[in-house]
Amino acid sequence: MATIFQLPASLDTAAATPLLDAVREQLAGAGDLHLDGSGVTELGQACLQVLLSARSAATKAGANFTLAQPSEAMSAMLKVAGCEDLAGEIF
Amino acid sequence: MDLDEIQRMFFLESEEGLQALENCFALCRSGAYEDETINTIFRSVHSIKGGAGAFGHEHLQSFAHHYESVLDDLRSGKLAMSPGLLDVLLAAFDVLSDHVAAAQGERPTPDDSAVLASLAAAAAGGGESAPQPAAEPAPATAEAPSSGGDDFDALLGLLEPAAAPAPDEFSALLDLLEPQSAPVAVAGQTLRVRPCDDAFANGCEPLLLLRELIRLGGTGIKLDASRLPDLADLDANRSWLAWTIEMPADLPRSDIEGVFDFVDGWTLEFSAAEDSSAESAPIVDEAPALIPASAAPPETVAPVSAAVAPAAPAGAKPKAAPVANDAPAAPAAASATIRVELDKLDRLVNLVGELVITQAMLAQRLSEHGLGGTSELSSLENLTRELQDSAMSIRAQPMKTVFSRVPRIIRELESDTGKRVRLQVDGEMTEVDKTVVERIGEPLTHLIRNAVDHGLEGPQERVAAGKTEEGTVRVAAEQRSGRIVITVEDDGRGIDRERVRAKAIERGIVAADTPLSDEDIDNLIFAPGFSTAEKVSNISGRGVGMDVVRRNVQALGGRIGVSSRFGLGTSFTLSLPLTLAVLDGMIVRVGDQTFVIPLGNIVESLRAQQTQISYLGDNAALLDVRGAQLPVINIGALLDIDGKSEPDGTVMIVVESDAGPAVIMVDTIEDQRQVVVKSLEANYQAIPGVSGATILGDGRVALILDVEGVIGGCRRRPALAA
Numbered sequence: 101m102a103t104i105f106q107l108p109a110s111l112d113t114a115a116a117t118p119l120l121d122a123v124r125e126q127l128a129g130a131g132d133l134h135l136d137g138s139g140v141t142e143l144g145q146a147c148l149q150v151l152l153s154a155r156s157a158a159t160k161a162g163a164n165f166t167l168a169q170p171s172e173a174m175s176a177m178l179k180v181a182g183c184e185d186l187a188g189e190i191f
Numbered sequence: 192m193d194l195d196e197i198q199r200m201f202f203l204e205s206e207e208g209l210q211a212l213e214n215c216f217a218l219c220r221s222g223a224y225e226d227e228t229i230n231t232i233f234r235s236v237h238s239i240k241g242g243a244g245a246f247g248h249e250h251l252q253s254f255a256h257h258y259e260s261v262l263d264d265l266r267s268g269k270l271a272m273s274p275g276l277l278d279v280l281l282a283a284f285d286v287l288s289d290h291v292a293a294a295q296g297e298r299p300t301p302d303d304s305a306v307l308a309s310l311a312a313a314a315a316g317g318g319e320s321a322p323q324p325a326a327e328p329a330p331a332t333a334e335a336p337s338s339g340g341d342d343f344d345a346l347l348g349l350l351e352p353a354a355a356p357a358p359d360e361f362s363a364l365l366d367l368l369e370p371q372s373a374p375v376a377v378a379g380q381t382l383r384v385r386p387c388d389d390a391f392a393n394g395c396e397p398l399l400l401l402r403e404l405i406r407l408g409g410t411g412i413k414l415d416a417s418r419l420p421d422l423a424d425l426d427a428n429r430s431w432l433a434w435t436i437e438m439p440a441d442l443p444r445s446d447i448e449g450v451f452d453f454v455d456g457w458t459l460e461f462s463a464a465e466d467s468s469a470e471s472a473p474i475v476d477e478a479p480a481l482i483p484a485s486a487a488p489p490e491t492v493a494p495v496s497a498a499v500a501p502a503a504p505a506g507a508k509p510k511a512a513p514v515a516n517d518a519p520a521a522p523a524a525a526s527a528t529i530r531v532e533l534d535k536l537d538r539l540v541n542l543v544g545e546l547v548i549t550q551a552m553l554a555q556r557l558s559e560h561g562l563g564g565t566s567e568l569s570s571l572e573n574l575t576r577e578l579q580d581s582a583m584s585i586r587a588q589p590m591k592t593v594f595s596r597v598p599r600i601i602r603e604l605e606s607d608t609g610k611r612v613r614l615q616v617d618g619e620m621t622e623v624d625k626t627v628v629e630r631i632g633e634p635l636t637h638l639i640r641n642a643v644d645h646g647l648e649g650p651q652e653r654v655a656a657g658k659t660e661e662g663t664v665r666v667a668a669e670q671r672s673g674r675i676v677i678t679v680e681d682d683g684r685g686i687d688r689e690r691v692r693a694k695a696i697e698r699g700i701v702a703a704d705t706p707l708s709d710e711d712i713d714n715l716i717f718a719p720g721f722s723t724a725e726k727v728s729n730i731s732g733r734g735v736g737m738d739v740v741r742r743n744v745q746a747l748g749g750r751i752g753v754s755s756r757f758g759l760g761t762s763f764t765l766s767l768p769l770t771l772a773v774l775d776g777m778i779v780r781v782g783d784q785t786f787v788i789p790l791g792n793i794v795e796s797l798r799a800q801q802t803q804i805s806y807l808g809d810n811a812a813l814l815d816v817r818g819a820q821l822p823v824i825n826i827g828a829l830l831d832i833d834g835k836s837e838p839d840g841t842v843m844i845v846v847e848s849d850a851g852p853a854v855i856m857v858d859t860i861e862d863q864r865q866v867v868v869k870s871l872e873a874n875y876q877a878i879p880g881v882s883g884a885t886i887l888g889d890g891r892v893a894l895i896l897d898v899e900g901v902i903g904g905c906r907r908r909p910a911l912a913a
Contacts, residue, residue, distance in 0.1 A: 113391045116427035124422060145386070145397045149419060149431055157422035180402045182412035182434060 104134045104168070109141045111174075116146035123154040131163045137170035137187065143177040151186060197394065197453050200530075201242040205291045208235035210595045212284055217598060219277055229272075232280075233262040239291065241449045244403035247396065248294040254303050255290070256406065258283045261314045270314070279309045285599055379440020380461055382409070382447060385433035387456030392428070395454050401434060403450045408439040533625070536585055540772055543575075543582040544867035547773075550575045551864075551888035583772065587622035590668040590677070593632050594619045597666055600636060604643040611650055611660055612643055617667035623675045623769050630747055631677065631767065634740040638679040638763050639664060641737070646683035646761050656758065658682065674749075674791065675769055680762035686755035688712045695721065713753045717741045745899055748774075748789070748882070776866050776885075778893065779844070779857040781827045782834035785893040787866055787885055788855065792898040794845040796860060799838045814843055814854045821845065823854045824901060830880070834858050848902045855901070868895065 105126055108115060126133050133154055151167065158165035170178065170187040178184045215232045218224040240255035261280070264270040289301035382404070386397040401412065415433040419425070438447055444461065451457055550571055557563050594616050601614050623631075647653075647662035654660055667678045688709060695701045695715045707715075715721060719738040744751045749767035768774060768791065776787035777796075803815045804823070813820040823843070827834025835841045835858050844855045866885035871878060871894075882897035 113396070113428070116391075120422075120425060120427045127422070143398070144391075145430060145432060146391050146427055148398070149416075150425065150427055152416050152432075153419055153422045153425045156419070160421075177398055177402075180398055180405060180412070181432075182414040183416075 103130055104136050106136045107140050107174075109139050111140055111143045111147035113144050113146040116144075116150055119147050120150045123150060127154065127157055127161070127163065131161070133158050133163065133165045135165075135167045137167055137174045140171045140174040143174050145181070148177075148181055148183070148186075152183065155186065195394070198246050201246060201453050202291070202295055203530075205239050205242065208239050209284075209288050209291060210592070211235050212287075213595045213598055216277075216281055216284060219272065219280075224272075226266075229262070229266050233259065233266050236262055236287065237446065238449060238452065239287070241403065242453055243294065244406070244450065245395070245400055245453045246294075247399055248290075250300050250303075251287075251290040251294045252403075254283075254287060254307070257307055257310055258287060261310050264314055270316075276313050279306075279313045281602065282306050283310055285602065288599065380438050380442075380444075380463060381435055382438050383415075383433060383435045383458075383460040383462070385458040386430040386454075387458070388429050390430040390454070390457070397430065397432075400450055400454070401436070404436055404438065404447070407446060407450070408442055409436040411437040531585075540582050540586060543579050544772065544869075547575055547579055547865075547867050548886045548888075552890060555888035579773065583624065584622070586625045586772075587769075588625050588628045589620045589622050590628065590675075591619040593628055593635060594666060594668070596632065596636075597639060600639055601643065601664065604640060608643060609649065610643060610647050610662060612647065613661045613663045615663060615665040615667075617665065618669045621668040621670055621675060623668075623767070624772065627675070627747060627767055627769070630743065631765070634743045634751075634765065635666070635677065635679065637737075637740050638765075639666065642679055642681040642683070642761070642763075646681035646685075648684050652684075656684075670769065671766075675767050677765040677767070678762060679765075680760060682760040685757040685759055685761055686713055686716070686753075687757065691715055713755055716753065717751070748791070773865050773867055774895070776864070776895065777844070777860060778862040778864065778866075778887070779842070780859045780861055781830075781857050782832040784830075784832050784834075785861065785887065785891060786826065786857070787893050787895040788844060788846065789882075789895065789898065790863070792846045792848065794847050794852065796842055796844045799841070799843045801838055804838050814838075816845060816854070819852070821852050821854045823856055825856045826896070826901075827856075827858075829901065846898050846902070848899045850899070850902045853902045855896075855898075866893075866895070 103126075105122065108119075111119065123133060135151070155165045167187045175184070175187065178186055212232055212235050215224070215228045215235075218228050236255055236259045240252055240259055243249075243252035243255060261270065261283075265272065265276070265280075270276065283306050286301055286303045286306045289298065290303070292298045293300045384397075384401070384404075386395070390397055401409075405412070413435045415435065416431070418433070419431045425431075447461075448459065451459060554563065554568055554572065557565065557568055562568070597616065598614060601612050604610070605612055642664050643662075647664070648656065648658075650660040653662060663682045665678070665680045667680075669676055691712050692701075692707060692715070695712075695718065696703045698720060700715060700718045700721060701707065717737045717740075721737065741751050744765055744767070747767050749765055752764045752766070753761065754764070755761040774787075775790040777790060777793060779786050779788055797816075799814055805813045805815070805820065807813065810828070812823040814823050823838075825834070825836065826832070828836065835856075838856065841856050841858060842860055844857060844860075846853055846855055866887075868883045869885060871881060871883055874884075878894075880897055880901045881894045882900070883895045884892050885895060887893050
């Protein structure tokens with residue numbers, strides 16, 4: 101069964117580097133990246149970039165990328181950033 | 192520049208904006224306002240809203256948004272100014288000030304629900320009075336009308352999660368009442384936004400600015416992630432994204448640019464909307480938003496900061512005159528002033544102080560060699576004095592910065608007490624040192640509260656006394672012989688001296704048989720623990736106020752006086768030095784020590800005969816000065832310095848203090864000059880009876896006597912070694 105990576109509540113600029121390290125590790129290990137956004141209360145551009153780049157990396161590697169159950173706050177910021185499609189996508 | 196600095200700048204500008212608002216509302220209250228006054232109010236609120244959005248101050252932004260909506264209606268003529276509307280706008284202004292303070296962490300977030308409801312009612316009222324053809328009926332439900340409902344729903348849907356968490360009934364109501372004013376998706380200009388690479392290093396969150404654009408009516412946001420590196424190469428701390436967003440055609444570009452007021456180095460590119468069906472047209476600078484230009488090139492490439500060179504998009508035809516003609520005149524005016532950190536200013540003032548000291552040393556050295564009268568020396572002296580005055584004037588600020596808070600205090604007092612108050616402010620452009628401006632606010636506030644709470648009568652009592660229903664409080668500032676004199680006066684009931692005297696006796700402040708002049712009785716109100724308020728109110732009357740006021744004023748090197756006429760009013764006068772950095776003083780010698788006595792305290796100096804002295808016990812003496820018996824203070828004995836102890840051959844300096852006149856006995860007077868004050872507290876520690884130190888021309892350090900402290904101390908310990 102695929103491991104689901106629980107996104108932290110605060111995805112602000114300070115959280116971007118740890119997130120980057122975590123998704124790199126996840127992609128290098130399991131290959132697939134399954135994220136759970138239900139607990140996210142804050143999303144900034146720095147973390148959004150990491151998620152977008154991770155999706156792109158997963159696609160290129162033929163792996164799966166999912167962002168499940170994005171919280172309201174996360175969905176709202178994804179809308180603001182013009183990338184609502186990030187959530188729920190499976191590659 | 193980091194986030195804190197940028198945010199500090201935002202708060203600074205917000206404070207300025209609030210002051211501008213206060214001035215504009217004063218004009219509105221007097222009826223002397225123009226369209227531009229309303230425009231200024233709108234712009235100030237709008238800029239606060241923009242900054243609040245950029246820094247994530249949700250409550251402030253949300254409130255400013257609602258406030259701005261009503262102001263916009265007023266500006267566009269949909270609402271007409273009326274006394275009722277002005278009251279609502281003033282109440283909203285006070286809440287806005289509170290929100291700004293809350294955003295700075297100075298107070299909790301205010302409850303704005305009542306004011307928001309008043310704003311909504313005011314806006315709705317205006318909507319009724321101004322005919323709006325084809326306006327949708329105002330449904331109470333969230334269901335949008337069918338016509339154009341999709342766009343509107345989409346907009347609300349987009350806004351909702353980004354707006355305040357609670358359902359925003361106000362917005363919905365306003366927008367539904369006047370759908371034509373809502374920023375529906377009439378795409379007219381496409382904006383491309385690219386945060387600078389190190390946008391995060393500046394502490395900024397770009398998504399919050401995008402959200403602000405959406406609030407301004409932006410739609411169809413498209414992400415450009417083409418620069419985003421592969422995951423392996425990604426630097427998470429740099430910005431790689433850009434966006435395009437369609438902004439409404441009728442939205443002034445300045446409003447859009449205002450969103451980016453507080454960020455540096457971003458690239459903004461405006462171009463006409465891609466979906467416009469109209470033919471291309473020549474560019475009209477006055478109305479760039481209306482260009483129906485499918486083929487028009489991107490009009491401007493405008494980096495937010497001039498520090499970053501604009502990168503023209505490929506194929507773009509640069510305009511001959513890249514400086515937009517529609518740029519408001521304000522920036523040109525704004526460039527006449529710059530912001531300087533206070534530390535830098537203080538360093539300049541300090542250095543000038545050192546220069547003054549060095550110049551005095553040079554003068555002394557030259558005079559020792561008989562060259563004291565050279566013209567070059569006097570030129571240097573004049574230049575130094577001018578330089579010092581200029582440096583001090585940079586720190587000077589108009590009293591307006593303090594006085595601008597007074598109208599709000601009065602408004603609050605009016606609503607708390609039910610009294611009606613007319614405020615008269617004079618001399619608000621009088622300039623004083625920044626330190627004085629910063630520290631005078633609290634005493635002044637207390638005096639004003641006191642004037643309204645204790646001084647002014649209620650409307651009925653005033654009418655019964657043959658006065659107008661509305662009381663007057665006058666706050667004035669003026670420069671008088673090197674000092675600033677601030678007056679707070681009211682036309683109320685005046686001090687009831689019988690009551691004050693009775694209260695003072697009751698509280699044991701004076702003995703029942705003490706003979707007291709009117710002035711003495713008036714001054715009793717400054718006694719610690721004195722209060723004549725029958726019941727303690729939350730405005731004043733705790734009896735801790737007036738003595739604290741006096742202490743604060745004294746700490747500034749000032750004095751406070753009161754004069755009153757029963758039934759006609761009371762006047763408080765604060766006399767303060769214009770600056771705390773230099774003072775005019777008399778240089779005196781006691782034994783081998785040199786002291787400076789501030790000229791502000793000195794009444795006269797004289798040589799006394801032994802016959803003028805009367806002794807009271809072993810170590811107390813009185814000097815007869817034209818019939819008045821004044822206590823003599825021997826500085827030498829007081830400070831344990833080996834000075835002259837007999838009046839013969841000494842100099843008696845008569846000084847004035849709040850504790851009354853007294854005589855300071857010194858050995859000789861050496862000079863009278865302006866000295867640069869050095870803080871003892873900052874460099875050593877506070878010493879009772881000494882307010883600071885200075886460096887004399889010969890390099891010696893001289894202590895500056897705190898006359899108030901010395902006399903106050905001697906009241907308990909008179910000292911003249913007989």
